[in-house]
Amino acid sequence: MSEVNELVRTAAAMVAPGKGILAADESIGTMSSRLEKAGVAPTEENRRAYREMLVTTPGLAVGVSGVILCDETFGQSFSDGRPFPVGIAEAGILPGIKVDTGAKPLAGTPGETVTEGLDGLRERLARYAALGARFAKWRAVIAIGDGRPSYRARRANAHALARYAALCHEAGIVPIVEPEVLMDGTHQVSHCASATSMTLGEVVAELLDFEVRLDGIVLKPNMVVPGKDSGQTVTPEHVARSTVGTLRTVIPDLVAGIAFLSGGQGAAQATANLNAMHGQEAPWPLTFSFGRALVDPALAAWRGRADRVADGQRALAHRVGCNSAALEGKYTDELEYERVV
Numbered sequence: 497m498s499e500v501n502e503l504v505r506t507a508a509a510m511v512a513p514g515k516g517i518l519a520a521d522e523s524i525g526t527m528s529s530r531l532e533k534a535g536v537a538p539t540e541e542n543r544r545a546y547r548e549m550l551v552t553t554p555g556l557a558v559g560v561s562g563v564i565l566c567d568e569t570f571g572q573s574f575s576d577g578r579p580f581p582v583g584i585a586e587a588g589i590l591p592g593i594k595v596d597t598g599a600k601p602l603a604g605t606p607g608e609t610v611t612e613g614l615d616g617l618r619e620r621l622a623r624y625a626a627l628g629a630r631f632a633k634w635r636a637v638i639a640i641g642d643g644r645p646s647y648r649a650r651r652a653n654a655h656a657l658a659r660y661a662a663l664c665h666e667a668g669i670v671p672i673v674e675p676e677v678l679m680d681g682t683h684q685v686s687h688c689a690s691a692t693s694m695t696l697g698e699v700v701a702e703l704l705d706f707e708v709r710l711d712g713i714v715l716k717p718n719m720v721v722p723g724k725d726s727g728q729t730v731t732p733e734h735v736a737r738s739t740v741g742t743l744r745t746v747i748p749d750l751v752a753g754i755a756f757l758s759g760g761q762g763a764a765q766a767t768a769n770l771n772a773m774h775g776q777e778a779p780w781p782l783t784f785s786f787g788r789a790l791v792d793p794a795l796a797a798w799r800g801r802a803d804r805v806a807d808g809q810r811a812l813a814h815r816v817g818c819n820s821a822a823l824e825g826k827y828t829d830e831l832e833y834e835r836v837v
């Protein structure tokens with residue numbers, strides 16, 4: 497069927513060689529607090545101007561296949577009047593939309609969440625598809641520590657991800673399936689590996705149960721890293737080996753591609769870890785779908801000032817260039833510390 501072919505083609509384009517996905521889909525609340533921290537008033541117009549600065553970066557399509565937006569930005573327009581999804585598509589980039597409504601406490605399971613947003617999702621997806629969305633994102637959040645993640649939380653989140661993915665395919669949209677095992681905590685890297693493996697195992701089981709075509713999805717997992725407060729340091733090679741090794745035991749070869757989130761790692765750290773993945777044998781294309789690790793330097797350079805748009809864009813282009821180089825194992829200190837601003 498041609499609709500199926502289209503899904504498979506879109507998924508392949510999202511993980512095309514040398515390209516990654518820009519996650520610029522922070523909720524209104526999260527974006528507002530990041531703007532405030534950067535000294536920018538958290539207004540609707542500043543959120544719009546910030547996203548316009550990012551997505552109109554000259555040459556962005558060279559290293560970015562798709563941009564994930566939130567509902568607010570998806571309905572906004574560039575200063576020249578073009579709606580965001582139209583302007584992004586005209587730049588040769590696939591427009592994407594975050595469709596979950598956030599992680600909420602899971603009843604009966606203290607300290608764990610389930611991501612919500614399934615009610616009315618069929619209608620919302622149809623509306624986003626009509627406005628030009630080619631792919632979507634849904635993020636499940638899995639915590640480690642004190643017996644977590646529980647089987648209940650893993651299963652509830654995996655079930656929601658699979659129902660979301662099936663609805664996306666019905667709408668002709670490629671789902672990014674994002675089960676994020678958080679870095680928060682004092683756990684060792686081996687604990688992250690086992691939690692990630694158990695979580696992904698549950699996700700795959702539910703996807704298969706819902707007969708979701710795996711060559712029409714992009715998986716967005718965490719890298720396997722030690723807890724933020726563990727005091728453990730590991731090399732990028734260790735992260736790469738643990739991450740790809742963990743994925744290989746649970747993720748079927750058919751999945752169109754793997755696009756990692758950065759999860760609060762420093763920008764250069766996330767790039768170094770990605771670079772080391774190049775040395776690992778994997779059956780799927782591996783790439784980045786970073787948020788903070790791509791945009792934080794751009795926000796710091798821009799600071800809400802019209803006369804600093806080019807500085808913000810240079811900072812983003814630099815991070816995209818470093819990460820594209822990492823996809824070929826060609827990320828170096830020289831590249832990182834090239835003067836950009």
Ligand code: 13P
Pocket residue numbers: 519635674757758759760785786787788789
């Ligand atoms: P980070 O790379 O900042 O973790 O964001 C990626 C993302 O899309 C989280 O849902």
